[in-house]
Amino acid sequence: MTETRRxxxxxxxxxxxxxxxxxxxRGMRAGEHLPEQAFSRxxxxxxxxxxxxxxxxENNSIxxxxxxxxxxxxxxxxxxxAEALRKLEGxxxxxxxxxxxxxxxxxxxEVQSASALVRRYNVSRSAVLNALKILSYEGIVSQLPGRSWAFQPILDSPTxxxxxxxxxxxxxxxxxLTPSFSMDFKRAGLLRNQMDDILKQPDGRITFSAFQSTDTEFHSFIAECSGNRFIRGALLAHHRLRRTTQKDDSIPDFRLRQSLAEHLEILDSLExxxxxxxxxxxxxxxRKSKVRRPEAANRGIPPMKRGKQT
Amino acid sequence: MTDSPTIAFFPEASFGAALNCVGIAQQLRLLGANPVFICHPGFTGLFTEYGFREFHLPDTERNSAEMNADYWQNFITTHLPHFNLTPFEQLDTYVTPAWDAIVDTVETVEDGLKDLLAQIKPDVIVLDNVIMFPAIANAGCPWVRVVSCAETEIPDPKVPPYLSGLSARDTEACHRFQKSYLSNIRPQHQRYNDFRKAKGLHVLPAGTFLETSPWLNLLLSPEAVRYERADALSEKQFVFLDGCVRDQGHFKPPQFAIDVGPLIYMSFGSLGASDTDLIGRMIHVFADLPARFLVNVGGFLESYDAVPDNVILGSWFPQPSVVEQCALFIHHGGNNSFCEALYYGVPSLVMPYCWDGHDNAQRCNETGVGLSVDRATWTEASLKSTIIELLKNDAMNAHLAETSARMKKHRGTLHAAEAVLKIANAKI
Known part of the structure; x- marks a missing residue:
């Protein structure tokens, strides 16, 4: 129950x-009204x-x-x-x-002891253990034999x-393709509206964070609709990891829009x-979302392809 | 012939040229043209992400995944020490082997390029490279040369030699460098001229690998760093763009663990990122400075740990938007980086390691738009003091603000697109 509330x-x-x-x-000014319906959409x-x-x-005077x-x-x-976001993250x-x-x-x-984290963040041991428990619940860390904790792979590198x-x-x-795939049409409609709204942004104004938030939401939605519980669980955990650790500001505006349009086409077919x-x-x-840009290039020599370096 | 002329871009296999061409192609698309890209192996997909159609040169054996990894490992091991040498010393160690590899590329892609051009049937070809490909000269349509390296690429008695990193005032050193340069690259130049002759092209004079286009030559070089020339370039044939900055979208700076102080961006290009030791030492210095640092570490993110709280690493940043929001840009003197710093009125701290980076570093000092630091001899104290000096230099920042306003008004990418379209329309 406590976990659900949290x-x-x-x-x-x-x-x-x-x-x-x-x-x-949206470049909203101080004093401007935030309509519930528009933000819900x-x-x-x-x-x-x-x-x-x-x-x-409101509680934080924002x-x-x-x-x-x-x-x-x-x-x-x-x-x-920026200050307000910091406050929320606090x-x-x-x-x-x-x-x-x-x-x-x-x-x-990659491997941390609770004591090292207590020293680094200057907080109590129970606060650190609670934080590690949260991360463990998300599948981001796992406890090793003894007192250490190991981070699982996160999306922090091209590889x-x-x-x-x-x-x-x-x-x-x-x-x-699971036979019992079942779609929540109402939520699909909300997602569709959300993507339409992003697509209405002027050229070059879609930020990666806005895109990523909608992108992970869309893909999590697909996972949630799946009838196979193992597929659903694995994908939902992975999309949570993507949401929290993946950063990629390299995707040009054109591809962000194209990607959202592809989401809408998938929804069309599902509906x-x-x-x-x-x-x-x-x-x-x-496949189109795979970044194919080489990792390095220099005149006269074949570009260094993406993938783990030797 | 359709109403929409097809413009085939053929940038060399480097990010600077590729993204520079994207900027011009974005404008051409807005003007109603049909820009397409011819890609070297390895660049597949890059231009598609910007919405352009790609045509791919065939992959070669030397670019297979395994050979590619070995090649880069050897390249980095061999050349990292060379990047600490002077431009003069690099003639033997880096410049001559680089020209050898460039001539290899021309020979390797010739047949594939010819086939692609026959398929595309362009109205105009835009070549952003340092060497001519016979298939382009023989394609039967006008071609445009983009000089996206430093202005030194177009020689003149009053301009210091290409790749020398010298001032034109140092005439004796210029003479010595040029003599040595021509002597060093003679075999590569001879091999290239033989290839040209075999393909029906005239030979080029010593040291020249790319003729000026009889139709149009586009130079990025901004007015603030332009050289005085003994022989003025024909305004009909040469168009200065005052930079050529692409539209890459808006970058929202991430939150730093220590989120105070001016934002500083550092990128040594994708090749420079391979010097993880140098970048690691610089990051160590950044930890003590009252600023926030975004550091492009390319494909080598996994080489770093214990990153300070005021530093964020990334394998790629949308550079134009990042530079726009920065107070200082630390770079390698790549011409795109240098031009972007000027375009957004940001001082440059140039730490060159090869090619025209040396020329831009020298020009940066000479024209008062930043400072250069020698990558081999800097110390913690000298790096810190240079960064602080550049952040506090009000006179330099005022000069840069004027430069930026002028460059933005000039709109280099649009200017380039209009000039290219004029050639296409004249042909039609």
Whole structure:
């Protein structure tokens, strides 16, 4: 029960961060109204969690609430947004996030003891153990015999991103082809609206974080619809890992839009129950999403291909 | 003939040339042309991500996965020590072998390139390279040369020799360098001229591997760093672009664990990223500076650990947008990097390691748009003081702001696209 409450709170925090990314991307000014319906649509969730996210933002003086008028933005500049995001990340689970972020940025090594983390973050041992428990629940760390904890592979290098894509190519089409694949049409509609909204952004204004949030949501949705519980579990865990550790600002605007359009085509096929076609479209989508840029190039010599270096 | 002329871009297999051509092609597309790309093996897919059709040169045996990895391992092991040498010393160790490899490429791709051009039937070919490919000269359509290296690539008595890293004022050293350069590369040049003759092209004078285009030559070189020339370049044939910065989308800086201070970006290009020892030592210095650092480490991310809280590493950054938001750009003097720094009015700290990086480093010092640091001799103290000096140099930043405003107004990519389209339309 406690675990469920913690997860719900965490989802609301993530949603609050998403709301802030949207206000920033839309260039919203201080004093501007945040309509619940528009944000529910933009985030692909119902109004109830949006209200919870707004409430978190209000509690942190990022939004204000006016009787019979709703929520209004209290910040405006990029710096104020950055500060607000920092504030949110400083809330519950911040230590787990910091540990994960430090690992993804190669500040800490692959194997850590709780004592080393206590020293690094200057927090109590119980706080560290709680954070490790959260990360363990997400499948990001595992306890070794003794007192050490080991990070599992994360998406922090071109090689691991390639491996992730290969893993997904194996499972995601199969997730669609399971006989008991069952789609939540309402949620599909919300996702569709969310992607349409991103596609309406002016050229060059789609940020990777906005894209990634929708992308992982779409692929998690496909996993959730699958009738095979093992495929579903493996994919959902992997998409959580992608959401928290994958960073790739190299994808040009054209490909981000193309990728969203491919999501919409897959939804079209699923809605018309053309599962074979949707699975094939998923293969095509994932193959096109592979970064093929060489790792290094120099005049006169063959470019260094992607993959593990010897 | 359709209303939409087909412009075939053929950039060399380097990121600078490839992305420079993307910038021009993006504008050509907006102007209604049909830009397509001819790709060297290894660049497959890069241009598709920007929405352009690709035509692929056949892969070769030397580019098989296993040989490719071995080749790069050997290349890095062999040449890393050479990057610490002076431009003069690099003539033997780096420049001559590089020309050998470049001539190899021309010979290797000739047949495949000829076949692709016959398939594409371009109205104009845009060549961004340092050498001519006979298939292009013989394609039967106008071709445009993009000079995306430093301006020194186009010789003049008042311009220092290409790749020398010298000032034009140092005439004796310039003379000595040029004499040695011509002597060193004579066998490669002879081999190339023999190949040209066999393909029906005229031979080129000593040291020249690429003739100027009779139709159009596009030079990136921004006005702020341009050389005075004894023989002015014909305005009809040569168009200065004042930079050529592509549209890469908006980059949102990540949150740093220590999130205060100016943002500094460091990238030595994909080849420079192979010097993980040098970058590691620099990151160690960054830890003590009151700034935030984004560091491009290319394909070598896994070589780093214990990264300081004010540093974030990445295997790729959307450079134009990153540079736009930075207070300082530490780079290798690659011409695209140098031009992007000028375009966004950001001072450069240049640490060159080869080719025209030396020329841009020298020009950066000479024109007051940044400072260069010798990669072999810097110390922790000298690097720190140079970074702080560049961050605090108000006069330099004011000069750069003016340069930036001028370059943005000039809109190099659009200027280039219009000039290319004019050639295409004249042909039609």
């Amino acid at each position: 997860k719900t709170k965490q989802n609301h925090l993530l949603l609050a961060q998403k709301v802030l990314h949207i206000t920033l991307e 933009a985030c692909g969730v119902s109004r109830t969690p949006i209200r919870s996210a707004f409430k978190i933002l 939004l204000s609430w006016r009787e019979e008028a709703g929520y209004f933005l209290e910040i405006e500049t990029r710096e104020e947004h 809330l519950e689970d911040s230590l787990a996030q910091r540990i994960l972020s430090d690992r993804a940025e190669r500040r800490i090594g 691991s991103v390639d491996e992730s894509l290969a893993f997904r190519l194996t499972l995601e089409p199969q997730a669609i 018309s129950k053309q599962f074979d076609l949707a699975a094939d479209q998923m293969v095509l989508h994932l």
